[in-house]
Amino acid sequence: xxxxxxIEKSTRxxxxxxxxxxxxxxxVYDSENETFHVLDNPYAKGQSGVGVKAVExxxxxxxxxxxxxxxxxxxxxxxxxxxxxxxxxxxxSCIENIxxxxxxxx
Amino acid sequence: MxxxxxxxxxxxLSGKGGTGKTFVSVNLFAxxxxxxxxxxxxxxxxxxxxxxxxxxxxEDVTIFVPKLNEKKCDGTQACVNACKFNAMAFxxxxxxxxxxxxxxxxxxxxxxxxxxxxxxxxxxGEIKETRNNPRIMWGEMKPGKExxxxxxxxxxxxxxxxxxxxxxxxxxxxxxxAVIEAMRDTDYAILVAEPSLFGLHxxxxxxxxxxxxxxxxxxxxxxxxxxxxxxxxxxxxxxLPVIAKIPYDRTIAKMNAQGIIVxxxxxxxxxxxxxLSETIREELTL
Numbered sequence: 437x438x439x440x441x442x443i444e445k446s447t448r449x450x451x452x453x454x455x456x457x458x459x460x461x462x463x464v465y466d467s468e469n470e471t472f473h474v475l476d477n478p479y480a481k482g483q484s485g486v487g488v489k490a491v492e493x494x495x496x497x498x499x500x501x502x503x504x505x506x507x508x509x510x511x512x513x514x515x516x517x518x519x520x521x522x523x524x525x526x527x528x529s530c531i532e533n534i535x536x537x538x539x540x541x542x
Numbered sequence: 543m544x545x546x547x548x549x550x551x552x553x554x555l556s557g558k559g560g561t562g563k564t565f566v567s568v569n570l571f572a573x574x575x576x577x578x579x580x581x582x583x584x585x586x587x588x589x590x591x592x593x594x595x596x597x598x599x600x601e602d603v604t605i606f607v608p609k610l611n612e613k614k615c616d617g618t619q620a621c622v623n624a625c626k627f628n629a630m631a632f633x634x635x636x637x638x639x640x641x642x643x644x645x646x647x648x649x650x651x652x653x654x655x656x657x658x659x660x661x662x663x664x665x666x667g668e669i670k671e672t673r674n675n676p677r678i679m680w681g682e683m684k685p686g687k688e689x690x691x692x693x694x695x696x697x698x699x700x701x702x703x704x705x706x707x708x709x710x711x712x713x714x715x716x717x718x719x720a721v722i723e724a725m726r727d728t729d730y731a732i733l734v735a736e737p738s739l740f741g742l743h744x745x746x747x748x749x750x751x752x753x754x755x756x757x758x759x760x761x762x763x764x765x766x767x768x769x770x771x772x773x774x775x776x777x778x779x780x781x782l783p784v785i786a787k788i789p790y791d792r793t794i795a796k797m798n799a800q801g802i803i804v805x806x807x808x809x810x811x812x813x814x815x816x817x818l819s820e821t822i823r824e825e826l827t828l
Contacts (some may be wrong), residue, residue, distance in 0.1 A: 485628020485643040492631040510640055518633045 437539065438468045440499040441530045446474045446533040456504040457487035457511055463530040464497060467538060472531070487511025491518060503533050550826045551709045552728055553703065553757075556734040557666065557744020559715035562788070564703035565798050567712035568592045569805040570732075570822075571676070573815045580704035581680035582697055582761045583714040584667060584690035584722040590680055599668040603681070603693045606661040608651055610637055612758045618727030619661060621650035627703035642688045653656050667693045668702065677706060690714070694723040698716075702727075708828065717751045730825045731759035732785070732818075741759030745773060749782075786818045 441473040442459030443450040453459030475497065479486040487507070489513040496500065501521045515522060525533050554567045564581070568589055571579040576587075582591035590598075608621065608630075615637060622630045622637070629643035630650065641664060666689065666743045667683040679700060681693035700708045711728070714720045725731070731752055735745040747763070752759050761777055766787040776786050788794070794811065797804050805812040822828075 479628070480629065485640065488631045488638070488640060488643070489628045492633060495633055510643070513640075514631050514633055514638060517636065517638060 437501060438497070439465045439467065439501045439534050440475075440478075440497075440500045441465075441503045441525075441533055443474075443530045444485040445504060446454075446476075448472050448496065449529045451462060452484065452503070455504055455505045456502070456506045459490075462490075462494065463534070464499065465531075465534045472534075480526065485510070488514050491515050491520070497519065501537070513515050549702065549709070549727075550729050550828060551711055551733065552603065552710040552730050552734045552822055552826065553712035553713055553723070553725055554717065554734060555721060555748060557746075557748040558740070559612060560732045561715075561736050561741070561744070562762075563715070564589050564648075564712055565731060566734050566762060566764070567710055567787075568803050568818060569811065569815045571710050571807045572803045573812065574708065574710065574819050574822075575675075576594075576656045576703050576819060577708040577710050578677045578701065579681065579699055579710050579712070580701060582631070582694050583695045583712060584681040584683045584720060585714065586680055587680040588671070589712050592803050593676050593678060595672055595676075595678065596677075597673050599673065601669045601696075602665050602695050603667050603669060603775055604663040604665050605644075605692045606648075606663050607646065608639055608659040609656050609662035610639065611660065614656045615654075616656055616658075617656060621775045622652040625651035642686075642802060645667070646692070649672045666690070669693065669696055671700065677704075679704075690720050691723050694720050698723070698726055708755070708826070712767040717747050720819040722751070722755070723742060723757050725757060728755075728757050730758050730822060732822075733761050734762055734764055735760050735773050736765055737763050737767070737773045739772055742772040742776055745776070758825070759783075760825070761816070762786045762788070764788045765790040783820050786814055 441463040442453040442456050443461050443463045444453050446461045458480050465472050479489045489512050491511050495518045503525050554563045556563050581587045612724045619632045622632050627641045627645050631638045666687045669681050672677045681697050683690040713724045735741045760783045806813045
C-alpha cells in the first residue's frame with residue numbers, strides 16, 4: 437500500500453498541511469518496501485483546479501491511500517474515480533500518522 | 543436609415559459591496575430618462591427591485607465545455623496537457639472533465655489529434671430585458687456556477703445593439719474578473735466611496751484598476767458628513783475629482799431599503815443627481 441500525506445516541510449517529521457491540494461509537499465510511504473520519499477507539489481500555488489491535479493499526481497505515483505484534514509469536492513471526485521481511500525489525521529507528524537494508520541489497519 | 547448616435551457607457555463601481563452602487567445607479571437613471579440601466583452584478587442583481595416590471599424578456603446565456611467521444615480517445619492526454627485551467631484529469635485510462643473549471647478556451651479540442659472532443663453548450667445564467675420604459679437589463683448567474691463573466695460579456699453585446707445612446711452600468715462589487723468585464727468600453731466611471739478607512743482602502747484598489755484600464759473617473763462620496771474623513775483628505779491630497787456627495791441620512795437609507803428611488807420623492811437628493819448627470823454629460827460630451 438502506498439500512502440500520501442500533505443505536509444508543510446519536506447521531512448518525515450513535518451506536521452500535516454491544513455490544505456490537501458495546496459500543501460507544499462506530499463510525504464509518500466510505501467508499506468511493502470518500507471520506503472519514504474517526499475514529492476514536491478507543483479500545484480501548491482496554482483490558481484484553479486489544483487485539487488484535481490494533485491490527485492492526478494498522486495495517482496501517477498501509485499498512491500492508494502491519503503491521510504488529510506479536508507479534501508475539496510472536485511479533488512474528492514477524482515479520488516473516488518481513482519479508488520484512493522481517505523482517512524482523518526491524528527495530532528502528530530507525517531510519519532506518526534502513517535504508523536498509526538498502519539497499526540490501526542492490522 | 544437613421545443616423546447611428548454615438549454610444550456612451552458610464553459605469554458605477556466601488557471596491558466593496560454595500561457602498562451604494564445600485565443606489566447611485568438607479569437614482570442617476572431616474573434623472574437621465576434617455577438612458578438604459580444595466581445591472582451587471584450577476585451574482586446578486588437587485589436593481590430591478592426599484593421598478594414595476596411587467597414585460598421583462600429572458601434569454602439563456604450558454605458557454606461551451608468539451609465533450610468526449612470515448613470511441614475516438616486513445617489516451618494521448620494532449621487535452622489534459624493543453625488545459626491551462628486544470629479542468630481535466632486522466633485517471634486510470636479515463637478522462638475526467640470538470641465543467642466548473644473550464645474557461646471555454648477550446649485549447650483541448652484543438653489539441654486532440656483524434657478529434658475526440660467537441661463542444662457541448664451548458665447554461666450559466668440568463669439575461670432579462672424590458673422592452674418598454676423603464677429600459678432595464680440585468681443578468682443573473684445560476685447558483686453553483688463558478689464565473690459570471692460570460693453573462694457580463696453578453697450584457698456588453700446587448701448594450702452595443704440597444705437603441706439608447708447612453709448606458710448606466712451598475713458594476714459588480716470588488717475588482718475581480720466580472721468587474722473588469724463590466725468596465726469594457728466604459729467612457730466614464732463613477733467611483734462610489736464611503737468616507738471611512740475601509741472606504742479609502744477599497745477606493746484605492748479601485749483607482750488602481752481604473753488607472754490600469756485607462757478609464758477616467760470621478761469620486762462620489764456616499765454617506766457623507768461634514769466631519770474630516772480619510773476619503774476627502776486623500777482626494778484632496780492626490781487632486782482627484784469629487785463629483786458628488788450624498789449626505790448621511792437615515793431617512794434616505796430607509797426609503798432606499800423599501801425600494802423607493804429617493805430622487806423621485808426628495809428634492810434635495812434629486813438636485814444632487816441632476817447636477818451629477820450634468821457633470822457626466824459634460825464628461826461624455828453628450
